[in-house]
Amino acid sequence: MSSDLILKMEGIWKSFPGVTVFENFDFDLRRGEIHCICGENGAGKSTLIKILSGAHQPDRGTVYFNGEKVESLSPRSAMEIGIQTIYQEHNSFPLLNVVENLYTGNEKVNGIVLDMKTMVSKAEEILKHLHSDLSPFDIVGRLGSGAQKSVEIAKALLQESKVIILDEPTASFTQTEIEHLLNVIKKLAQSGISIIYISHHIEEVFQIADRVTVIRDGVNVLTDDAANLNEQKVISAMVGRDVSLFYDRKEVAVGETVFEARGLSGNGVTDVSLYVRRGEILGIAGMVGSGRTELAELLFGSKAAAAGEVLINGEKVDLKSPQSAILHDMCFITEDRQNSGLFLDHPLDKNIPIASYAKTATPLALPREDEKLARHYVDALAITTPSVFQKVVYLSGGNQQKVVLAKWFATEADIFIFDEPTRGIDVGAKEEIYKLMVEILEQKKAIIMISSDMPELIAMSNRVLVMRNGSVAGQLDKNEVSEENVLAYSIGGSLN
Template sequence: MANTPLIQTQGLTRNYPGVVALDHVDMDVKAGEVHVLFGENGAGKSTLISLLAGANTPSEGSILVEGKPVSFNSVSDAQAAGIFTVFQEFSLIPTMTVAENMFLGREPGIGPFTNHAEMRRKARALIDQLGFDVPVTAPVAQLSRAQQQMVEIAKAFHGTPKVLILDEPTASLTDREVDHLFKTILKLREQGVAIIYISHRIHEFERIADRVTVLRDGAYVGTTAMDDTDEATLVEMMAGRAIKDIYPEIPHNPAEVLLEIDRLTSRGVRGATLAARRGEVLGMAGLVGSGKSRIFRAVMGLQPTRGGTVTWKGSDITNAPTRDVIGAGIYYLSPDRKSEGLDLAKSSWQNLNIDLMMGREARGAMIRPRALRTTAAGILETVELRESYRPKAVAQLSGGNQQKVLFAKSFGHDADLYIFDEPTVGVDMGTRAALYRLISDIAAAGKAVIVISSDLPEVLNLSHRVLVMAEGRVTAELTGDDRTEDNVLRNFFNETGETV
């Protein structure tokens, strides 16, 4: 690894009216290094990479590439200097094909004409190299969010980067796709590319990171070699609190069974059986595609049931319409807040009021505007959403604050069962701690809670019982001291077909 930084910041600062988003940050990344940028939502990570990528200009300080000061007025300027960025928010043109998006502005030509066959061939070769499953001739509008993420990544790899910045690149990828991406990242590291990697998933760091830089409240906290640190230390640097303070003690007072699922069969679910009780948090663990989410999407009427029964408080609700299931007292928090959970153009007030009105309408209660405002204010206070954020369009909020609004909407229904599907996806540890306290309060109030998560520490620390799913079946039920990571992982690959 070279000693001279390939890219470096000196006193880098970005001011907005009344806000210091980035405060005199010094950072350096060497050639052939994977350097993780870590911090809570609002810590300054996005601001820093926007300056490095040319999307914004600094108020003070400087950026050096190979020891020479540079000034970027656009993303194109940064790319000309060898800095390519995969932003968390996609920049694809929906009506264009995958290949056209990948080569936009750099189309191979035959004289004055675009060589579409060559473009498709090169796009296919790069997609295959990354191990992604994306049809290069399909319009982007027809792709899933995960596939669009892959196209964004492929666009950056299509260039000849000296510096590659990846902002939450694995948020929508399966484990297999993550493996392919990491292999490509490590290959680029061997070729001398400097890689800046932004993620909330600490378990990924030990697989690829050389060093980690932590930001908090727009300021530099410190840089450490990954070999010299651990998860607990990084969390404490990031949040200013120990990891033991992240997960609350959740009282366990199991009472009557509210939801019973008996031999349920649906798309991706093969004869699953389980029960959810009041006063208990039930955790659902499994790999992507295990069926852990699909079983509850079937319960909610979001996909059809092919066999088996769903019973709620003793009544059969199998294949009931979604509105009726919600009205009966079951609330499902979707893992895709942007497509299924929130109206991004509306404020948090407006998003929450819609659910408050639906909840009161379902209970036959009168809708009084003043009472709605009072209730909404109390809920937004409960989820710790700052008052200054509440009038803003949800699209303008950070991922963590959007997730708080999503949680707030669930409280508008006063449900008896809350199903939280990937409740902290893309959310920092500080916001996670706030959301975990909410889950604890819900269980303590005698509600039933189901937590579906790909984050094993989250499942194990929040749940009183853990069900493991594989191949659409429940393969294990773990309680007490049996709730260990080893036991969960052992049952991820159980294909015996036995259910518990």
């Protein structure tokens, strides 16, 4: 093992029931390097993290750390030798302050009394090193996503980690938070810490990467210096074919208005009016906290409206609950598919039929009918799974999103509300989701799509409504939709 390597994986094999993830997989990490890993959902990135963090044991192969063979990694031993993993989901205690989060399980004591002075002093030192303006006494649950991630990085530094693995760390970050985190990561690498950075955001990868590895179907198909690569080369390696950075959407004939909201207020939303027609995608844009998701909750009846009215097919309706929305042929594909959209510990044949029960006179499970329905949508949506009896938790992010779609397709809905439809899924899976959305339009149905992904908004939307502070800041027709115009409305500026 070369002296400049801190970590090496050699000949790694790993299988789970019904699927082989790694076959003779190799990977290495240099000292003080930022090594970015890209790959489609299901490529093996999560399994790689779990092997290095000690959550999974490889079936075969060897892991070396600091030049020495590691016989067996557990979560505790991984942290003890200096490997710290920071996951996409926050892993902190929201009711505790920063210093309490940093030292939970590793408190400093003076005799039998907590040594708060030492802990606070060390916390301030680490926060300063991260160029953070956080106070050790800030309550973590009140902090933004970027600040909470800084607390987790600070804890890794406190534990003197030599390798920090970051898994999709910027999900739900503002642009300012993203830029701050990327600067912090660069400084960590400059101080000698090795970084494994896993991200679907190719633009972030090329801002910070020293090297890039692409995993496809459990194989390391590309490892090279970032300077030798570009976005198209990485994306092509990820999917095994050339893929455009911008999806070229098929145009569909637009019909009559199927859904309309007039003067809708409540749930942090004020006086919002909108409409969407059959065969059309109405994009909803805006900064984090602008009221986009809150609006979707009003439209679907998840939260009560204080004022305004909703019309479906020209008739006023009372959407007082999600069940009433479903009965009016609506569906809501939520941003948080793992917590709100799916029952992860249940198989596909229990997930796919669940929303349809709201439309039946006797909402009882019929196992054979449920299995038949699940098989139909597994085939129709090309869901990759060993069987309909596979638990959803074991599917990739893209296939989980397809299960959510199948659940709502089964209700025969007319009006689809998508909240961040491709968040956290890779380029190839995005393309499949986009094709399914076009198929929805071809069936003369309508889509309201909330998205933070600017290329997605530009490529997919017929019109875009921009939210700001809970209200509509502006509306853009197809020929007006651009990143500059959306941003101008989002921050309260004016169009050029």
